[in-house]
Amino acid sequence: MSVKHDKHNLIDADSFAGFPQTEADSAYTENTEQSSDRFLQQPIPSGFKALFISRVRPVWVGLALRLDAIGCSEPRFEWVSTAEEALTQLRNDSYDCLLIEIDSETRKSRLELLNAIRISGCHEPAILLLAGPDDQVTQAACENQAEVLVSTAMWESPALLSVVQRALSMQQLCEENHQLQVEKHRRLIRxxxxxxxxxxxxxxxxxxxxxxxxxxxxxxxxxxxxxxxxxxxxxxxxxxxxxxxxxxxxxxxxxxxxxxxxxxxxxxxxxxxxxxxxxxxxxxxxxxxxxxxxxxxxxxxxxxxxxxxxxxxxxxxxxxxxxxxxxxxxxxxxxxx
Incomplete structure (x- = not known):
């Protein structure tokens, strides 16, 4: 299956103004308002670009609405279904975040893909989504600097945006730490x-x-x-x-x-x-x-x-x-x- 590129990948949140909001979404909105000050220092930039890796095209409308609620307009979502397509996309383009769906059938291949991504020098924030807890997936996430979201709602989980923000924050901290280490090394040499x-x-x-x-x-x-x-x-x-x-x-x-x-x-x-x-x-x-x-x-x-x-x-x-x-x-x- 080839990469899906269509006009729906460029999400327009206004077109989903009538999207029904569940109780979980309402609770999530309240929590977002309470913790908005915490994320003001490191907001998700406009034009946020994510790559979804799953067997079936994900429903990302809810995530797009939540991104729009915190000021991230015009996010760009792309989807691939196989490891070969994912590696090709990562070789030709860069993304702000990778979201990888894992189930019992694709667990081995997805973990191998995550390992291959890190070995190839790709350090984009990665999030592993699975319906139930799995120690092997958690261990692989720790070894490859990835976040784990366990939820039966998967892409529609109200916690997905918080995990994305955490992954981006951790990535920024790693980059700042690397810069500080480089500056410290240069200072010591001087x-x-x-x-x-x-x-x-x-x-x-x-x-x-x-x-x-x-x-x-x-x-x-x-x-x-x-x-x-x-x-x-x-x-x-x-x-x-x-x-x-x-x-x-x-x-x-x-x-x-x-x-x-x-x-x-x-x-x-x-x-x-x-x-x-x-x-x-x-x-x-x-x-x-x-x-x-x-x-x-x-x-x-x-x-x-x-x-x-x-x-x-x-x-x-x-x-x-x-x-x-x-x-x-x-x-x-x-x-x-």
Missing amino acids: ERDEAERLLNQQRSMVEELQNLVYPDVLSDQQSDSELPGTSGLHKSDPPVELPQIPFEVRDYYHELLRTYVIMGAGNLKDEILQIAELLAAADLTPPQVLEFHLQCVELIVKGLGNRSSRHVMSRADLLALEMMVHLGECYQKKKRG
């Missing part, structure tokens, strides 16, 4: 690049400071680079290599930095003073301490995963500043002693 740029700038500052304090060491390294076999050395290498620091001190400072990043300064003054005394006892110069600090910061930034690096960099800078203050006090004590 922050990671910014953190790497700041680390490179701080390393350049440390190297310039080291060159100002120890110009003889720089000239010796430049002369060594001119010797045979040293042409492969990079000019941006640190002028003074970091001396060997005991692993206990490295691990202690790394844990201190992690704690400082998470908790802030807090009650870590004694720990910071203790590590400053250890670094001063190792005869590390301030530029060497900063280089050691940057190495630890780089390790933490690389292990952040999806967490923000801007927060880490700001807290790490505060720790470096506080460390320099305590380190200067330790050097003054050693000089006086």
Whole structure:
């Protein structure tokens, strides 16, 4: 059976003004008026386009009237009866919602169709209609992000419009969530690049400071680079290599930095003073301490995963500043002693 395209697919609600309204429809109208404010933020747009998939052409007059009652004018309904026709339509056109009828005879083929629709990359909201509860259908709906409506009234069910609205709302939430995830990922990449740029700038500052304090060491390294076999050395290498620091001190400072990043300064003054005394006892110069600090910061930034690096960099800078203050006090004590 081919797809049905006729003038009745473009619903004119005015032509059904005399359509008799049942008690269920009256109750539905009252509920719609009470909950209209809830759907004002996400109304069904005019020109709503739905694809019906069922063995027999559905009667969609009631749904069209209910859509018109909430301000959705000129909905477009199309109907197909087989899975091949449905896939063809979805390949050639897009729809706001898919409504799939399921009964005991078509359950297997309809569930396979739903799975094929999702595998093909079609993420339109889908609603499965069945006359009685079915655990297999419910499970398939959960696996393929579809809504389920169980009603003996099927297409004439007064709850159909609410399920359609819920399906559209869930689809919008999924799209917004995807956009937020993409923006979050981009922001994290920007922050990671910014953190790497700041680390490179701080390393350049440390190297310039080291060159100002120890110009003889720089000239010796430049002369060594001119010797045979040293042409492969990079000019941006640190002028003074970091001396060997005991692993206990490295691990202690790394844990201190992690704690400082998470908790802030807090009650870590004694720990910071203790590590400053250890670094001063190792005869590390301030530029060497900063280089050691940057190495630890780089390790933490690389292990952040999806967490923000801007927060880490700001807290790490505060720790470096506080460390320099305590380190200067330790050097003054050693000089006086």
